[in-house]
Amino acid sequence: MTPSPSSHSPLLAAIRQVLTEARHSLKVTVNSTMVQAYWEVGRLIVEQEQQGKARADYGKQQLKTLSQQLTHEFGKGFDVRNLRNMRAFYRAYPKRNALRTELSWTHYRRLIRIDNPQARDWYMEEAIGQNWSARALDRQVGKLYYERLLTTQQNKQEIKPVLTEAAEKTTSLADRPQDYLRDPYILDFLNLPHGPAQESTLEQSLINHLQTFLLELGKGFAFVERQQRISTEDQDFYIDLVFYHFKLKCFLLIDLKIGKLSHQDVGQMDTYVRIYDQHRKGDDDSPTVGLILCSEKSEAVAKYSVLTDSQQLFASRYMTYLPSEQELQEQLLRERATLLNQTLET
Numbered sequence: 001m002t003p004s005p006s007s008h009s010p011l012l013a014a015i016r017q018v019l020t021e022a023r024h025s026l027k028v029t030v031n032s033t034m035v036q037a038y039w040e041v042g043r044l045i046v047e048q049e050q051q052g053k054a055r056a057d058y059g060k061q062q063l064k065t066l067s068q069q070l071t072h073e074f075g076k077g078f079d080v081r082n083l084r085n086m087r088a089f090y091r092a093y094p095k096r097n098a099l100r101t102e103l104s105w106t107h108y109r110r111l112i113r114i115d116n117p118q119a120r121d122w123y124m125e126e127a128i129g130q131n132w133s134a135r136a137l138d139r140q141v142g143k144l145y146y147e148r149l150l151t152t153q154q155n156k157q158e159i160k161p162v163l164t165e166a167a168e169k170t171t172s173l174a175d176r177p178q179d180y181l182r183d184p185y186i187l188d189f190l191n192l193p194h195g196p197a198q199e200s201t202l203e204q205s206l207i208n209h210l211q212t213f214l215l216e217l218g219k220g221f222a223f224v225e226r227q228q229r230i231s232t233e234d235q236d237f238y239i240d241l242v243f244y245h246f247k248l249k250c251f252l253l254i255d256l257k258i259g260k261l262s263h264q265d266v267g268q269m270d271t272y273v274r275i276y277d278q279h280r281k282g283d284d285d286s287p288t289v290g291l292i293l294c295s296e297k298s299e300a301v302a303k304y305s306v307l308t309d310s311q312q313l314f315a316s317r318y319m320t321y322l323p324s325e326q327e328l329q330e331q332l333l334r335e336r337a338t339l340l341n342q343t344l345e346t
Contacts, residue, residue, distance in 0.1 A: 039086070042088070067083055089108055089109075100124065143322070144328045176311070181289075184318060190205040203240055217243070224243055241253075242254070250286040252288075254290075255290070257294040273288045290312060292315040
């Protein structure tokens with residue numbers, strides 16, 4: 001009787017790898033072909049509209065007739081809404097060589113709904129670079145990831161409109177901590193009960209959803225430890241969460257606070273960072289960064305504490321629910337107004 005191959009045999013492993021790679025290659029090829037075809041359909045629709053009457057007159061009836069004919073011949077995927085998406089797809093990406101094979105049609109359907117071309121290009125590059133699923137992309141766009149990042153990056157010496165800073169601020173991130181941190185952080189994935197929570201509950205929830213939290217933190221972060229002990233000659237301290245950033249080559253210490261930011265919170269984090277720099281930071285590491293995550297910020301503390309000028313200490317608000325786009329926009333405007341006032345006063 002011929003023995004069956006072991007599930008760990010080299011032969012089976014080699015064949016499994018070949019088949020897995022072939023399936024992946026086929027999936028990429030099919031996806032790329034479909035994206036290219038939809039782009040071509042969009043191009044043909046746009047060109048027909050431009051040759052005929054005004055778009056409003058061409059409108060619904062023409063697309064409806066086209067949808068019915070295509071659905072009859074090719075099946076699902078050609079309803080009026082999807083034909084509009086294909087038309088918008090071509091308008092957003094008029095150059096065919098700008099299309100990326102790494103992204104699916106579902107990715108592109110989300111991208112074409114972003115009006116700002118610079119934001120759209122940034123989200124596209126991030127989705128590719130960070131290997132975001134279409135669902136992750138949709139989540140990040142909905143949370144104004146791009147706009148929050150830009151707001152955090154605003155330079156106190158030169159305040160410019162957020163959306164005009166896109167290429168300059170996000171095409172190539174500078175090696176500064178503030179270019180990788182943002183405000184606020186959206187932690188709706190924790191599904192915490194309504195009402196105030198304990199800091200220990202918040203910390204445990206973040207650990208339970210670590211992968212999603214890393215996505216919210218952004219590129220380059222790796223988890224190191226929770227409740228990490230650091231010691232001086234006469235006292236022990238425990239840091240809630242410790243991460244390492246491979247681009248900045250530095251440790252990130254996170255202290256979780258329920259309630260409004262206080263001077264004591266800032267002083268405590270300042271102590272943690274100084275001790276960490278002295279006792280834990282390697283010779284090749286950059287200065288340690290401390291981030292206080294609080295449920296409510298204080299303009300007075302931010303203005304009259306070491307947070308004002310420090311390149312190592314930062315405070316950001318966290319939100320345990322997914323706010324509406326309007327709420328986020330309003331908060332970003334408030335943050336920019338506060339930053340502008342501080343700049344004018346200095």
